[in-house]
Amino acid sequence: MVKTSSLRITSQTLSFIVINLAFLAPLYTGIPLAILSCNYLKIRIFDCFLYVLQEGLSTGSLAGTTYLYNFAAMVVVFVVMALLLGTAWCGWICPLGYVQDVLTKGRALSGIGYYRVPARIQRHVKLLKYVFLAAIVVISLGIALPNIRESKLRNTLFLPLCQVCPAKPLFLYLQILLGILPPTTQVPLLSIVILPIFLVGAIAIRRGWCIVCPNLGLLSLFHRLNAVSLFRRRERCTKCGTCTRVCAMDAPNDGIHGDVSRPECIRCFQCVEMCPGNASRTSYFFQRRILGSKFHAGRPVKKSVADRA
């Protein structure tokens, strides 16, 4: 039986290679994915939906009907993707999430603990992602106004997320290192400043960026309609608190049963894997059971790192 976490890390690694390292460069599709894969990469297969959204909102009405139809088609593609996998995009495919998971793994292996954001702070901080999302939409629409679109302000505020998104310097520098992009590539200063904050944040807090990520905010708007669901059965649950503790997104799990998927749940299914109750936590894809927790005792543990040393 393959562990869910190994499946997930495999899926993340594969998507990272496919999306960011451009081995399949000639296959450029132009399909926007619901993840933060950078649009500024020289060779890429997919687009970043938030880039498409920002560009569409700013220039859509000016660029003619063909562009508008194209934009509408992109939005439809995104909605279908969001309904099919929802926030599972973040947990299983997003390269920025992958980088954070790798950093978390490295931190855990070196034996350093993480900072758990207290629930009362977390409750407010996680609303920031919606604030950011709203800001992106408002700014992108605002710079399309007649007075502003001619001024210098338009160039300053065009594509606001791309000016701060840590994915841009991270993946651009990666391609520069690999020799895919020329070393003279321009990267916005603000995002270069944010990159170290992102990296330190990812080490200190599990999935630190995702707490405020506007892409997760956009996807979580669909969370009630999401086809991938997460359930907890009260009568099988021992209330051991494991699910709350292992949740990288600190999604509140206490005292609820039935559909326990929260808006911020990225469907990493770590809670399902760790849950000691037999079929206490289950996940469904369109009413079809895809995962269930299993009772485990005396689980053959991998030989301790300690023993090898």
Place this chain on the structure above:
Amino acid sequence: MRVGLSRNRWRTEPRREGILARSHCPHRHSRLDRLGHELDHGMGLMEKRDRTLDSKTNEKRYVSDTLLSSLKVSRERAGANARSQITLALADLKNQNERSALMDYYDSIVRLQRGRVDEVDALRKAGGKVVGYLCMFVPVELICASGAVPLRLDSGFYCTVMPSEQLLPSEVCPVVKSFLGTAMLDLSPYLRLCDVLICPGSCGTKTKLSEILEDFVPIWRIEVPHYKDGLSTKLLWQHEISSLKSKLEKLTGQKITKRALRRSIEQIEEARGVFHRFRELGKFKSLPISGRDAMLVTQTMWYDDLERWTEKTRELCTELEKRIQDGVIVSHSEAPRIMLAGSPIIWPNWKLPNLIEESGAVIVCDDLCSGDQGILSDPVNVDEWTMQDMLAAIADRYLQPITCPCFAPNDKRLDKVARMVKDYRVDGVVYHQLRGCYIQKIEFSRIRSALRDLRTPVLGIETDYTQEDVGQLKTRIDAFLEMIQSAKQNA
């Protein structure tokens, strides 16, 4: 002149207070550590004060010297009584048909003499530490990781109830009375060997017991929160666990490293695997081992070396699984399947299990903190092998899944009982209530109504640490089993 002097003093005096001092503090890594450090500091002051109090006023103690010396006379007789209680309980067990030869090992451990006692004594003489504990809120993983020997010391002796009644009111539960009597009469060989005894304040009587026991052995108290969903519950409990860790480190003089803690968690997880393999045997239609023997196997873990217990129980499992294939069984497949619930049943108080199984029923599982719901019932579920996460996992394990009636709300217990009734195909539940264990009695009505929904009959038995009610209990149990039998035949 004076001003100058004081100024000089101010200059030469090392600055101990303020921010600088804090930055030199070895425990400045996290808020939690700092708090633990402050706690330790406070604890040191408390200890100092207690000691002065001790030397000054002897009458502030619970157990006076006169009382102890008056008990010396009855000590011999009580010792003989305790030994005969163990011998009788063992004789009852040995009378069973088809008892596995491997049970001899468990018998030798619960005899509470020689063997294991000498082993612990030798360990202690070689510089090892022995940490006793009561209840199941004490993280054994930490004790093992610190290199000390953990021993659970609850008592089931009948003869030690009487002497402690000179101190305790008669309404107090016999588990506490018996344990205190054991300490007063100096009967428990393990208590004598303990460097420290950890007393969690699970119920009111256990809390007071920790105070009285201070006259005999150094005590560490653990504050058990009673509302699991309280605002500061998690924080309080995590502080309790981490302060226990630092106390253990101070006792043994060696740091609990990540490596040691991980190894002990894995070791207990291995034991848990074997334990669950053993408990699975209770789900078969005809059992290869009787319920009271199974309870004995579970309880042996309290005293024995964990690695050896795991090995021996693995062997036992292999033999019993072979027995099932060969058709060697100890119980009739038509025998009523009974589940025990309620107050703990502690060796050698084997009265109730003996009565039930001698009347032709078989105990398939239990909901006792002394049995299936003990340390091996739930896992310490570690996600990241860092010290922080291991401690958090330990803290979660020793609070959240525990369904001791000292918690409110305790709905999980009903779910757990219902689940066990289904999994083990239980025909009837015997709810054991010790006189004075009022929280178990309060929960009885709720469990009874939950079981009524499942159409499972319940027999509530109120008893005490005494042999006097055996005849009466036997009549009631026989009637209960007869009712189950006839219901089974009609179905």
